Amino acid sequence: MTPAVTLAGRSLRISRRQPDVLITALMLPVMLMLIFVYFFGGAIDTGTAYVTYVVPGAMLLCAGFGAASTAVSVSQDMKDGVIDRLRSLDVGGVPILAGHVTASVARNLLSTALVLAVALAIGFRPQAGPLGFLAAAGLLFAYITAISWLAAALGLLADSPEAAGGFTFLMMFLPYPSSAFVPIDTMPGWLHGFADHQPLTPVIESLRALLLDRPAGDAPWVALAWCAGITAVAVALSAALFTRRTR
Template identity: 50%
Template structure:
Protein backbone atom coordinates (compact mmCIF):
# COMPACT_ATOMS: atom_id res chain seq x y z
CA UNK A 1 0.00 0.00 0.00
CA UNK A 2 2.79 2.44 0.99
CA UNK A 3 4.56 1.43 -2.21
CA UNK A 4 1.54 2.34 -4.37
CA UNK A 5 1.13 5.68 -2.61
CA UNK A 6 4.84 6.44 -3.08
CA UNK A 7 4.63 5.49 -6.76
CA UNK A 8 1.55 7.66 -7.29
CA UNK A 9 3.37 10.56 -5.64
CA UNK A 10 6.34 9.97 -7.94
CA UNK A 11 4.31 9.83 -11.15
CA UNK A 12 2.26 12.90 -10.29
CA UNK A 13 5.40 14.85 -9.41
CA UNK A 14 7.01 13.78 -12.69
CA UNK A 15 3.98 14.74 -14.79
CA UNK A 16 3.72 18.07 -13.02
CA UNK A 17 7.32 18.78 -13.96
CA UNK A 18 6.95 17.60 -17.53
CA UNK A 19 5.69 20.83 -19.00
CA UNK A 20 5.09 19.37 -22.48
CA UNK A 21 2.82 16.70 -21.08
CA UNK A 22 0.69 19.18 -19.17
CA UNK A 23 0.42 21.48 -22.18
CA UNK A 24 -0.52 18.61 -24.45
CA UNK A 25 -3.12 17.35 -21.99
CA UNK A 26 -4.89 20.72 -21.71
CA UNK A 27 -4.21 22.72 -24.86
CA UNK A 28 -4.98 19.97 -27.34
CA UNK A 29 -8.56 19.35 -26.09
CA UNK A 30 -9.28 23.07 -25.96
CA UNK A 31 -7.99 23.62 -29.51
CA UNK A 32 -9.94 20.60 -30.81
CA UNK A 33 -13.09 21.98 -29.29
CA UNK A 34 -12.57 25.44 -30.74
CA UNK A 35 -11.92 23.82 -34.13
CA UNK A 36 -15.13 21.84 -34.09
CA UNK A 37 -17.33 24.56 -32.62
CA UNK A 38 -16.10 27.48 -34.74
CA UNK A 39 -14.74 25.87 -37.93
CA UNK A 40 -16.87 22.77 -38.62
CA UNK A 41 -19.76 23.53 -36.30
CA UNK A 42 -21.51 25.87 -38.70
CA UNK A 43 -21.60 23.25 -41.45
CA UNK A 44 -22.68 20.31 -39.30
CA UNK A 45 -26.40 20.06 -38.54
CA UNK A 46 -27.47 18.05 -35.52
CA UNK A 47 -31.10 19.24 -35.76
CA UNK A 48 -32.49 19.69 -32.27
CA UNK A 49 -29.62 21.02 -30.18
CA UNK A 50 -26.88 23.59 -30.66
CA UNK A 51 -23.68 22.01 -32.00
CA UNK A 52 -21.61 23.05 -29.01
CA UNK A 53 -23.92 21.10 -26.69
CA UNK A 54 -23.67 18.16 -29.09
CA UNK A 55 -19.91 18.14 -29.53
CA UNK A 56 -18.55 18.87 -26.02
CA UNK A 57 -19.26 15.35 -24.68
CA UNK A 58 -17.56 13.93 -27.77
CA UNK A 59 -14.50 16.12 -27.23
CA UNK A 60 -14.38 15.10 -23.57
CA UNK A 61 -14.35 11.38 -24.42
CA UNK A 62 -11.87 11.80 -27.28
CA UNK A 63 -9.42 13.85 -25.28
CA UNK A 64 -9.54 11.79 -22.10
CA UNK A 65 -9.00 8.68 -24.20
CA UNK A 66 -6.07 10.29 -25.97
CA UNK A 67 -4.67 11.67 -22.72
CA UNK A 68 -4.81 8.22 -21.15
CA UNK A 69 -2.44 6.90 -23.80
CA UNK A 70 0.41 9.06 -22.52
CA UNK A 71 0.57 6.38 -19.80
CA UNK A 72 2.06 4.09 -22.44
CA UNK A 73 4.89 6.54 -23.12
CA UNK A 74 5.74 7.07 -19.46
CA UNK A 75 5.75 3.31 -18.78
CA UNK A 76 7.98 2.61 -21.82
CA UNK A 77 10.30 5.41 -20.77
CA UNK A 78 10.74 3.79 -17.35
CA UNK A 79 11.40 0.38 -18.90
CA UNK A 80 13.95 1.80 -21.37
CA UNK A 81 15.84 3.86 -18.80
CA UNK A 82 16.28 0.93 -16.43
CA UNK A 83 14.10 2.54 -13.74
CA UNK A 84 11.76 -0.45 -13.94
CA UNK A 85 14.76 -2.77 -13.41
CA UNK A 86 15.59 -0.93 -10.23
CA UNK A 87 11.99 -1.26 -8.98
CA UNK A 88 11.81 -4.89 -10.03
CA UNK A 89 14.96 -5.68 -8.05
CA UNK A 90 13.26 -4.27 -4.93
CA UNK A 91 10.69 -6.04 -2.75
CA UNK A 92 7.68 -4.18 -4.19
CA UNK A 93 4.91 -5.39 -6.49
CA UNK A 94 4.68 -4.68 -10.21
CA UNK A 95 1.14 -3.54 -9.51
CA UNK A 96 2.38 -0.53 -7.53
CA UNK A 97 4.80 0.52 -10.30
CA UNK A 98 2.02 0.59 -12.92
CA UNK A 99 -0.54 2.06 -10.51
CA UNK A 100 1.61 5.16 -10.12
CA UNK A 101 1.48 5.80 -13.87
CA UNK A 102 -2.22 5.03 -14.19
CA UNK A 103 -3.33 7.23 -11.29
CA UNK A 104 -1.18 10.11 -12.54
CA UNK A 105 -2.82 9.70 -15.95
CA UNK A 106 -6.31 9.85 -14.40
CA UNK A 107 -5.29 12.96 -12.46
CA UNK A 108 -3.93 14.67 -15.61
CA UNK A 109 -7.15 13.86 -17.42
CA UNK A 110 -9.33 15.14 -14.59
CA UNK A 111 -7.47 18.43 -14.90
CA UNK A 112 -7.84 18.48 -18.69
CA UNK A 113 -11.55 17.66 -18.44
CA UNK A 114 -12.14 20.52 -16.03
CA UNK A 115 -10.32 22.89 -18.37
CA UNK A 116 -12.35 21.73 -21.38
CA UNK A 117 -15.66 22.10 -19.53
CA UNK A 118 -14.67 25.58 -18.37
CA UNK A 119 -13.69 26.77 -21.84
CA UNK A 120 -16.77 25.08 -23.31
CA UNK A 121 -19.01 27.11 -21.03
CA UNK A 122 -17.24 30.27 -22.25
CA UNK A 123 -17.98 29.16 -25.82
CA UNK A 124 -21.66 28.81 -25.10
CA UNK A 125 -21.96 25.24 -23.74
CA UNK A 126 -25.14 25.19 -21.63
CA UNK A 127 -25.54 21.75 -20.09
CA UNK A 128 -28.99 20.96 -18.69
CA UNK A 129 -27.69 18.31 -16.30
CA UNK A 130 -28.63 18.09 -12.63
CA UNK A 131 -25.90 17.56 -10.02
CA UNK A 132 -26.70 13.84 -10.03
CA UNK A 133 -26.34 13.62 -13.80
CA UNK A 134 -23.02 15.50 -13.64
CA UNK A 135 -21.75 13.01 -11.08
CA UNK A 136 -22.86 10.07 -13.22
CA UNK A 137 -21.34 11.54 -16.39
CA UNK A 138 -18.00 12.28 -14.68
CA UNK A 139 -18.07 8.87 -12.98
CA UNK A 140 -18.45 7.13 -16.35
CA UNK A 141 -15.66 9.23 -17.87
CA UNK A 142 -13.44 8.32 -14.93
CA UNK A 143 -14.11 4.61 -15.41
CA UNK A 144 -13.40 4.98 -19.15
CA UNK A 145 -10.13 6.83 -18.57
CA UNK A 146 -9.07 4.31 -15.93
CA UNK A 147 -9.72 1.43 -18.34
CA UNK A 148 -7.84 3.11 -21.20
CA UNK A 149 -4.96 4.03 -18.89
CA UNK A 150 -4.49 0.39 -17.90
CA UNK A 151 -4.71 -0.60 -21.55
CA UNK A 152 -2.05 2.02 -22.32
CA UNK A 153 0.09 0.71 -19.43
CA UNK A 154 -0.01 -2.74 -21.04
CA UNK A 155 1.07 -1.25 -24.39
CA UNK A 156 3.81 0.61 -22.55
CA UNK A 157 5.22 -2.67 -21.21
CA UNK A 158 5.23 -4.25 -24.70
CA UNK A 159 6.54 -1.27 -26.68
CA UNK A 160 10.28 -1.24 -27.29
CA UNK A 161 10.60 2.50 -27.84
CA UNK A 162 8.75 5.55 -26.59
CA UNK A 163 7.97 6.40 -30.24
CA UNK A 164 6.13 3.13 -30.82
CA UNK A 165 4.29 3.58 -27.51
CA UNK A 166 3.03 6.93 -28.76
CA UNK A 167 1.36 5.17 -31.73
CA UNK A 168 -1.43 4.17 -29.38
CA UNK A 169 -2.27 7.84 -28.97
CA UNK A 170 -2.61 8.16 -32.72
CA UNK A 171 -5.19 5.37 -32.80
CA UNK A 172 -7.05 6.78 -29.83
CA UNK A 173 -7.19 10.16 -31.53
CA UNK A 174 -8.50 8.61 -34.74
CA UNK A 175 -11.03 5.99 -33.58
CA UNK A 176 -13.51 8.50 -32.06
CA UNK A 177 -14.04 10.02 -35.54
CA UNK A 178 -15.73 6.74 -36.42
CA UNK A 179 -18.31 7.27 -33.69
CA UNK A 180 -21.06 9.70 -32.87
CA UNK A 181 -18.51 12.08 -31.31
CA UNK A 182 -18.72 14.78 -33.97
CA UNK A 183 -21.61 13.90 -36.25
CA UNK A 184 -24.73 11.76 -35.71
CA UNK A 185 -24.08 8.26 -37.07
CA UNK A 186 -27.29 8.52 -39.14
CA UNK A 187 -25.35 10.69 -41.61
CA UNK A 188 -22.77 7.95 -42.35
CA UNK A 189 -22.93 5.30 -45.13
CA UNK A 190 -24.52 2.05 -43.85
CA UNK A 191 -21.31 0.00 -43.52
CA UNK A 192 -19.53 2.73 -41.59
CA UNK A 193 -22.63 3.29 -39.53
CA UNK A 194 -22.58 -0.37 -38.47
CA UNK A 195 -18.98 0.03 -37.31
CA UNK A 196 -19.66 3.28 -35.51
CA UNK A 197 -22.72 2.05 -33.68
CA UNK A 198 -21.00 -1.05 -32.36
CA UNK A 199 -17.64 0.30 -31.25
CA UNK A 200 -17.15 0.84 -27.51
CA UNK A 201 -16.67 4.60 -27.67
CA UNK A 202 -20.12 5.37 -29.09
CA UNK A 203 -22.15 4.18 -26.07
CA UNK A 204 -19.80 6.07 -23.75
CA UNK A 205 -20.19 9.27 -25.76
CA UNK A 206 -23.96 8.82 -26.11
CA UNK A 207 -24.35 8.28 -22.39
CA UNK A 208 -22.19 11.25 -21.37
CA UNK A 209 -24.04 13.42 -23.91
CA UNK A 210 -27.48 12.32 -22.73
CA UNK A 211 -26.54 12.88 -19.09
CA UNK A 212 -25.04 16.35 -19.65
CA UNK A 213 -27.88 17.52 -21.89
CA UNK A 214 -30.58 16.14 -19.63
CA UNK A 215 -31.88 13.68 -22.22
CA UNK A 216 -33.05 10.11 -21.59
CA UNK A 217 -30.07 7.72 -21.28
CA UNK A 218 -30.46 4.74 -23.63
CA UNK A 219 -27.03 3.09 -23.68
CA UNK A 220 -25.92 3.55 -20.06
CA UNK A 221 -25.51 -0.14 -19.21
CA UNK A 222 -23.77 -0.82 -22.49
CA UNK A 223 -21.29 2.00 -21.79
CA UNK A 224 -20.73 0.68 -18.28
CA UNK A 225 -20.25 -2.88 -19.53
CA UNK A 226 -17.75 -1.82 -22.21
CA UNK A 227 -15.72 0.37 -19.84
CA UNK A 228 -15.87 -2.03 -16.89
CA UNK A 229 -15.03 -5.02 -19.10
CA UNK A 230 -12.14 -3.17 -20.71
CA UNK A 231 -10.85 -2.17 -17.27
CA UNK A 232 -10.83 -5.75 -16.00
CA UNK A 233 -9.19 -7.13 -19.15
CA UNK A 234 -6.64 -4.30 -19.46
CA UNK A 235 -5.68 -4.45 -15.77
CA UNK A 236 -5.20 -8.20 -15.92
CA UNK A 237 -3.22 -7.96 -19.14
CA UNK A 238 -0.95 -5.15 -17.93
CA UNK A 239 -0.03 -6.82 -14.63
CA UNK A 240 0.47 -10.18 -16.38
CA UNK A 241 2.76 -8.60 -18.97
CA UNK A 242 4.72 -6.81 -16.26
CA UNK A 243 5.28 -10.12 -14.47
CA UNK A 244 6.60 -11.62 -17.71
CA UNK A 245 9.31 -9.00 -18.27
CA UNK A 246 11.65 -11.43 -16.49
CA UNK A 247 11.27 -13.94 -19.34
CA UNK A 248 12.74 -11.57 -21.89
Protein backbone atom coordinates in the same frame (compact mmCIF):
# COMPACT_ATOMS: atom_id res chain seq x y z
CA MET B 1 1.88 5.52 2.39
CA THR B 2 1.37 2.67 -0.09
CA PRO B 3 3.78 2.11 -2.99
CA ALA B 4 1.03 2.86 -5.54
CA VAL B 5 0.35 6.29 -4.00
CA THR B 6 4.07 7.05 -3.77
CA LEU B 7 4.60 6.08 -7.41
CA ALA B 8 1.53 8.07 -8.50
CA GLY B 9 3.11 11.10 -6.84
CA ARG B 10 6.34 10.38 -8.71
CA SER B 11 4.49 10.27 -12.04
CA LEU B 12 2.75 13.56 -11.29
CA ARG B 13 6.05 15.21 -10.38
CA ILE B 14 7.54 13.98 -13.67
CA SER B 15 4.56 15.52 -15.50
CA ARG B 16 5.26 18.82 -13.74
CA ARG B 17 8.84 18.71 -14.96
CA GLN B 18 7.71 18.20 -18.57
CA PRO B 19 5.58 21.32 -19.15
CA ASP B 20 5.63 20.92 -22.93
CA VAL B 21 4.02 17.47 -22.70
CA LEU B 22 1.54 18.63 -20.05
CA ILE B 23 0.55 21.75 -21.98
CA THR B 24 0.05 19.71 -25.15
CA ALA B 25 -2.15 17.19 -23.34
CA LEU B 26 -4.19 20.02 -21.79
CA MET B 27 -4.47 22.40 -24.73
CA LEU B 28 -4.71 20.15 -27.81
CA PRO B 29 -8.21 18.80 -27.00
CA VAL B 30 -9.37 22.37 -26.24
CA MET B 31 -7.98 23.59 -29.58
CA LEU B 32 -9.62 20.70 -31.44
CA MET B 33 -12.96 21.47 -29.79
CA LEU B 34 -12.67 25.13 -30.77
CA ILE B 35 -11.77 24.14 -34.34
CA PHE B 36 -14.79 21.87 -34.63
CA VAL B 37 -17.15 24.43 -33.09
CA TYR B 38 -15.99 27.51 -34.99
CA PHE B 39 -14.60 26.07 -38.24
CA PHE B 40 -16.99 23.19 -38.94
CA GLY B 41 -19.93 23.63 -36.57
CA GLY B 42 -21.85 25.94 -38.85
CA ALA B 43 -21.88 23.32 -41.60
CA ILE B 44 -23.01 20.40 -39.42
CA ASP B 45 -26.68 19.99 -38.55
CA THR B 46 -27.11 18.16 -35.25
CA GLY B 47 -30.51 19.56 -34.31
CA THR B 48 -28.96 21.66 -31.54
CA ALA B 49 -26.13 24.13 -31.01
CA TYR B 50 -23.00 22.35 -32.18
CA VAL B 51 -21.06 23.11 -29.00
CA THR B 52 -23.79 21.30 -27.07
CA TYR B 53 -23.40 18.27 -29.32
CA VAL B 54 -19.61 18.13 -29.41
CA VAL B 55 -18.60 18.51 -25.75
CA PRO B 56 -18.92 14.80 -24.73
CA GLY B 57 -16.77 13.76 -27.67
CA ALA B 58 -14.18 16.42 -26.84
CA MET B 59 -13.98 15.05 -23.29
CA LEU B 60 -13.23 11.55 -24.58
CA LEU B 61 -10.75 12.89 -27.11
CA CYS B 62 -9.05 14.65 -24.23
CA ALA B 63 -8.88 11.39 -22.25
CA GLY B 64 -7.32 9.62 -25.24
CA PHE B 65 -4.52 12.18 -25.52
CA GLY B 66 -3.89 11.95 -21.78
CA ALA B 67 -3.72 8.16 -21.85
CA ALA B 68 -1.14 8.26 -24.64
CA SER B 69 1.35 9.89 -22.28
CA THR B 70 0.81 7.02 -19.82
CA ALA B 71 1.88 4.45 -22.39
CA VAL B 72 4.98 6.49 -23.18
CA SER B 73 5.91 6.94 -19.50
CA VAL B 74 5.54 3.21 -18.75
CA SER B 75 7.69 2.34 -21.76
CA GLN B 76 10.26 4.99 -20.76
CA ASP B 77 10.53 3.47 -17.28
CA MET B 78 11.12 0.05 -18.84
CA LYS B 79 13.78 1.46 -21.15
CA ASP B 80 15.59 3.41 -18.40
CA GLY B 81 15.64 0.48 -15.98
CA VAL B 82 13.48 2.29 -13.41
CA ILE B 83 11.14 -0.68 -13.09
CA ASP B 84 14.09 -3.03 -12.53
CA ARG B 85 15.29 -0.81 -9.68
CA LEU B 86 11.82 -0.75 -8.15
CA ARG B 87 11.62 -4.53 -8.44
CA SER B 88 14.94 -4.79 -6.56
CA LEU B 89 13.20 -2.91 -3.73
CA ASP B 90 10.50 -5.59 -3.70
CA VAL B 91 7.87 -3.33 -5.25
CA GLY B 92 5.41 -5.46 -7.24
CA GLY B 93 4.09 -4.89 -10.70
CA VAL B 94 0.57 -3.91 -9.63
CA PRO B 95 1.69 -0.94 -7.47
CA ILE B 96 4.08 0.24 -10.20
CA LEU B 97 1.42 0.22 -12.90
CA ALA B 98 -1.30 1.45 -10.53
CA GLY B 99 0.90 4.47 -9.80
CA HIS B 100 1.06 5.32 -13.51
CA VAL B 101 -2.68 4.76 -13.90
CA THR B 102 -3.56 6.89 -10.85
CA ALA B 103 -1.44 9.75 -12.16
CA SER B 104 -3.03 9.36 -15.59
CA VAL B 105 -6.53 9.57 -14.13
CA ALA B 106 -5.58 12.70 -12.16
CA ARG B 107 -4.11 14.39 -15.25
CA ASN B 108 -7.10 13.42 -17.36
CA LEU B 109 -9.59 14.74 -14.81
CA LEU B 110 -7.73 18.06 -14.83
CA SER B 111 -7.70 18.30 -18.61
CA THR B 112 -11.36 17.26 -18.81
CA ALA B 113 -12.27 20.01 -16.33
CA LEU B 114 -10.41 22.47 -18.55
CA VAL B 115 -12.32 21.31 -21.64
CA LEU B 116 -15.60 21.68 -19.76
CA ALA B 117 -14.67 25.16 -18.52
CA VAL B 118 -13.85 26.34 -22.04
CA ALA B 119 -17.05 24.74 -23.35
CA LEU B 120 -19.10 26.64 -20.75
CA ALA B 121 -17.34 29.84 -21.78
CA ILE B 122 -18.30 29.39 -25.45
CA GLY B 123 -21.94 28.49 -24.89
CA PHE B 124 -22.33 24.95 -23.56
CA ARG B 125 -25.26 24.88 -21.15
CA PRO B 126 -25.77 21.51 -19.40
CA GLN B 127 -29.25 20.90 -18.01
CA ALA B 128 -28.42 18.05 -15.63
CA GLY B 129 -29.30 18.06 -11.97
CA PRO B 130 -26.91 16.93 -9.22
CA LEU B 131 -27.59 13.23 -9.85
CA GLY B 132 -27.07 13.67 -13.58
CA PHE B 133 -23.73 15.39 -13.06
CA LEU B 134 -22.70 12.72 -10.56
CA ALA B 135 -23.64 9.92 -12.97
CA ALA B 136 -21.77 11.62 -15.84
CA ALA B 137 -18.69 12.10 -13.65
CA GLY B 138 -18.79 8.47 -12.56
CA LEU B 139 -19.05 7.22 -16.14
CA LEU B 140 -16.23 9.50 -17.26
CA PHE B 141 -14.07 8.27 -14.38
CA ALA B 142 -14.76 4.65 -15.37
CA TYR B 143 -13.81 5.37 -18.98
CA ILE B 144 -10.62 7.24 -18.07
CA THR B 145 -9.59 4.41 -15.73
CA ALA B 146 -10.22 1.82 -18.45
CA ILE B 147 -8.15 3.54 -21.13
CA SER B 148 -5.40 4.39 -18.64
CA TRP B 149 -4.97 0.69 -17.84
CA LEU B 150 -5.10 -0.08 -21.56
CA ALA B 151 -2.40 2.52 -22.17
CA ALA B 152 -0.25 0.96 -19.43
CA ALA B 153 -0.56 -2.41 -21.17
CA LEU B 154 0.41 -0.85 -24.50
CA GLY B 155 3.42 0.76 -22.84
CA LEU B 156 4.57 -2.68 -21.68
CA LEU B 157 3.89 -4.17 -25.09
CA ALA B 158 5.98 -1.57 -26.94
CA ASP B 159 9.73 -1.93 -27.35
CA SER B 160 10.35 1.82 -27.11
CA PRO B 161 8.59 5.01 -25.99
CA GLU B 162 8.21 6.00 -29.64
CA ALA B 163 6.45 2.74 -30.42
CA ALA B 164 4.25 3.18 -27.34
CA GLY B 165 3.11 6.55 -28.65
CA GLY B 166 2.26 4.93 -31.98
CA PHE B 167 0.30 2.13 -30.33
CA THR B 168 -2.00 4.64 -28.65
CA PHE B 169 -3.07 6.11 -31.99
CA LEU B 170 -6.15 3.88 -32.00
CA MET B 171 -7.41 5.40 -28.72
CA MET B 172 -7.07 8.89 -30.18
CA PHE B 173 -8.67 7.86 -33.48
CA LEU B 174 -11.74 6.05 -32.11
CA PRO B 175 -13.77 9.19 -31.26
CA TYR B 176 -13.93 10.13 -34.95
CA PRO B 177 -15.87 7.09 -36.30
CA SER B 178 -18.47 7.49 -33.53
CA SER B 179 -21.23 9.91 -32.65
CA ALA B 180 -18.71 12.31 -31.10
CA PHE B 181 -18.60 14.95 -33.82
CA VAL B 182 -21.35 14.14 -36.32
CA PRO B 183 -24.52 12.01 -36.17
CA ILE B 184 -23.80 8.46 -37.27
CA ASP B 185 -26.57 8.51 -39.87
CA THR B 186 -24.60 11.14 -41.83
CA MET B 187 -21.70 8.68 -42.30
CA PRO B 188 -21.42 6.21 -45.20
CA GLY B 189 -23.69 3.21 -44.71
CA TRP B 190 -20.82 0.72 -44.55
CA LEU B 191 -19.48 2.55 -41.48
CA HIS B 192 -22.73 2.53 -39.47
CA GLY B 193 -22.24 -0.94 -37.97
CA PHE B 194 -18.83 -0.14 -36.56
CA ALA B 195 -19.76 3.37 -35.39
CA ASP B 196 -22.92 2.14 -33.66
CA HIS B 197 -21.24 -0.72 -31.81
CA GLN B 198 -17.76 0.49 -30.95
CA PRO B 199 -17.15 1.23 -27.24
CA LEU B 200 -16.99 5.03 -27.42
CA THR B 201 -20.44 5.57 -28.92
CA PRO B 202 -22.45 4.41 -25.86
CA VAL B 203 -20.13 6.40 -23.59
CA ILE B 204 -20.64 9.54 -25.66
CA GLU B 205 -24.39 9.06 -25.97
CA SER B 206 -24.65 8.46 -22.22
CA LEU B 207 -22.66 11.58 -21.35
CA ARG B 208 -24.71 13.64 -23.80
CA ALA B 209 -27.99 12.39 -22.35
CA LEU B 210 -26.90 12.77 -18.72
CA LEU B 211 -25.47 16.27 -19.13
CA LEU B 212 -28.49 17.52 -21.09
CA ASP B 213 -31.03 15.72 -18.87
CA ARG B 214 -32.41 13.60 -21.71
CA PRO B 215 -33.51 9.94 -21.73
CA ALA B 216 -30.44 7.73 -21.92
CA GLY B 217 -32.10 4.33 -22.43
CA ASP B 218 -29.72 1.44 -21.85
CA ALA B 219 -26.67 3.34 -23.17
CA PRO B 220 -25.15 3.96 -19.70
CA TRP B 221 -25.27 0.25 -18.85
CA VAL B 222 -23.71 -0.65 -22.20
CA ALA B 223 -21.05 2.00 -21.63
CA LEU B 224 -20.27 0.71 -18.14
CA ALA B 225 -20.07 -2.84 -19.46
CA TRP B 226 -17.52 -1.72 -22.07
CA CYS B 227 -15.49 0.14 -19.43
CA ALA B 228 -15.52 -2.83 -17.05
CA GLY B 229 -14.56 -5.25 -19.84
CA ILE B 230 -11.72 -3.05 -21.11
CA THR B 231 -10.40 -2.56 -17.56
CA ALA B 232 -10.49 -6.28 -16.77
CA VAL B 233 -8.74 -7.25 -19.99
CA ALA B 234 -6.18 -4.43 -19.68
CA VAL B 235 -5.31 -5.27 -16.05
CA ALA B 236 -4.89 -8.97 -16.88
CA LEU B 237 -2.83 -8.14 -19.97
CA SER B 238 -0.69 -5.69 -18.00
CA ALA B 239 0.03 -8.31 -15.34
CA ALA B 240 1.01 -10.89 -17.96
CA LEU B 241 3.20 -8.46 -19.91
CA PHE B 242 4.87 -7.15 -16.77
CA THR B 243 5.75 -10.68 -15.69
CA ARG B 244 7.17 -11.44 -19.13
CA ARG B 245 9.18 -8.21 -19.39
CA THR B 246 10.69 -8.47 -15.89
CA ARG B 247 11.80 -12.12 -15.85
